[in-house]
Amino acid sequence: MHRQTPGRPDTLLTLEQVEVAYGGVRAVHGASITVGAGEFVALIGPNGAGKSSLLNAIVGLHPPGGGTIRWRGSDVTGWSPQRLLRAGIALVPEHRRILTSLTTEENLLVAGITTGARSRRRLAAELMERFEALGRRRSAPAGLLSGGEAQQLAIARALMSRPALLLMDEPALGLAPSLRSHVFDLLGELAGAGTTLFVVEQDARRLLEMADTAYIIRSGDIVASGPAASLAARQDLFEAFLGNGTSWSSSPSS
Amino acid sequence: MVEFAQQLIDGFGLGSEYALLALGIGLTFGVMRMVNFAHGELITVSAYVAYGLTLVGMDWWVLVPVIMATSIATSVALEMVAFRWVRGASDFAMLLMSFGVHFVVQAGFVMYVSASSRGFERPDWINRTTSVGGVRVEVVDIAVIVVAVVTLLVTLAILRKTIYGLAIRAAAENFDTARLLGVRSNLVIRSAFALAGLLAGVAAVLFLMRTGRAAPDAGLLPMLKGVLAALIGGLGRLQGAVLGGILLGIVEVQLVSRLPDELDGMVNGITFVLIALLFVFRPAGILRTRARERV
Helix, strand or coil, X not given: CCCCXXXXXXXXXXXXXXXXXXXXXXXXXXXXXXXXXXXXXXXXXXXXXXXXXXXXXXXXXXXXXXXXXXXXXXXXXXXXXXXXXXXXXEEECCCCCCCCCCEHHHHHHHHCCCCCHHHHHHHXXXXXXXXXXXXXXXXXXXXXXXXHHHHHHHHHHHHCCCCCEEEEECCCCCCCHHHHHHHHHHHHHHHHCCCEEEEEECCHHHHHXXXXXXXXXXXXXXXXXXXXXXXXXXXXXXXXHCCCHHHHCCCCCC | CHHHHHHHHHHHHHHHHHHHHHHHHHHHHHHHCCCCCCCCHHHHHHHHHHHHHHHXXXXXXXXXXXXXXXXXHHHHXXXXXXXXXXXXXXXXXXXXXHHHHHHHHHHHHHHHCCCCCEECCCCHHXXXXXXXXXXXXXXXXXXXXXXXXXXXXXXXXXXXXXXXXXXXXHHHHCHXXXXXXXXXXXXXXXXXXXXXXXXXXHHHHHHHHHHCEECXXXXXXXXHHHHHHHHHHCCCCHHXXXXXXXXXXXXXXXXXXXCCHHHHHHHHHHHHHHHHHHHXXXXXXXXXXXXXXXX
């Protein structure tokens, strides 16, 4: 997937020594990460390593307790999720967070609130064409979608704001193996189309095959980083920071 | 049979007013998780505006949009001045704030206007009657039902077809997710209060046309009935609020007609006891609790 030289693209997102804490318990300690335009960055680590906490801090759901978050060079630390979305950062949240009382189409339309009515409807129609399952179930309550359909909806919903950077929190979590494969294919498609991706996953092996750059996080610390292909080749990192070799295989749920 | 049909129309008319209030209470509960016990103040303020403007000779047809605008403005103003400070706070903080607003507004009218009620002129046609299929009904009952049903349908359309309505429903289900999708907290909460104000404004017009009375406690009983109706339907649920309101209206009218005259004063108390018993058997209200059916 290496579409450009890692580390040298125009920088979109920069985390400088970001700290995240919940009620005095530090979840992330001084994380520093850079995501360049068009880059596919992977953040991998075991359960409870601080991956989701970091993503929630980036999108403003849980503002960081320290450090700086920069977007296109400007300090955006403490910005609200709505403001960050308008700036170009969208999140596909963990567990998808589908709005079950709304229909599939309504989920998409409400996610287009940052755009005008006409372009909102056009974009929703385009996405329902692109994700055929969503088109077929456009009028169904989203609570009735299958796991795979709901994941497609979560991704399509994030695309409604035409984000410059798409953050994804364990997009394959809880899905059957065939659906997981479909999600990774989708990631490949998005990356191939030039979408900048920052993906958190436990299925490290598969993700490293696709990503340009990777960061390994454990117990809140970034313990290794570099070109994904180089990290994938280092068995010592796998064993030291992610437990035994089984952590690198697919883990259907956490 | 004719008598029962008349009671049904009366109950439906009264219940429609309750439904308007219950829907507003449900909407604001949906986005803030706060039961707004100050919702009746929208009727109180509207009543005094109606009283003041009828004193200077304003016609009812002009008064109607003024009352509705007053109710919307009051609802949004109360959110901006009072309720925004308890957003995300504990249930108790929100409860106390809504009671606080209720008492402050009530005391304000007692102190600066009058503790006693003030009557004002109602439209001429209010007491006329007509016959519908052999059933004699008051024109005001038909007007109330038509206006309430149209208002409820328009509200439904706003919630289903407009981006503001979708944002309110999204926030009612999961506020954080709605924010992640770009919904602005201020916008969605104020939209909900504005819509609740519009519904209360329509209810106020219908209520004031019947009573023609402005008093510091004018909104108290309608508010309690609105809360009760919202609870019957399951707080925060659109269809539930409407059904709860209509059911409450029908039950009340049946009680009034069936109880001996000397027990008329106990109708409200008996209604509350009956609803309490309902909750013993249906703790979540008359509709089953299913997340996808919420507002």
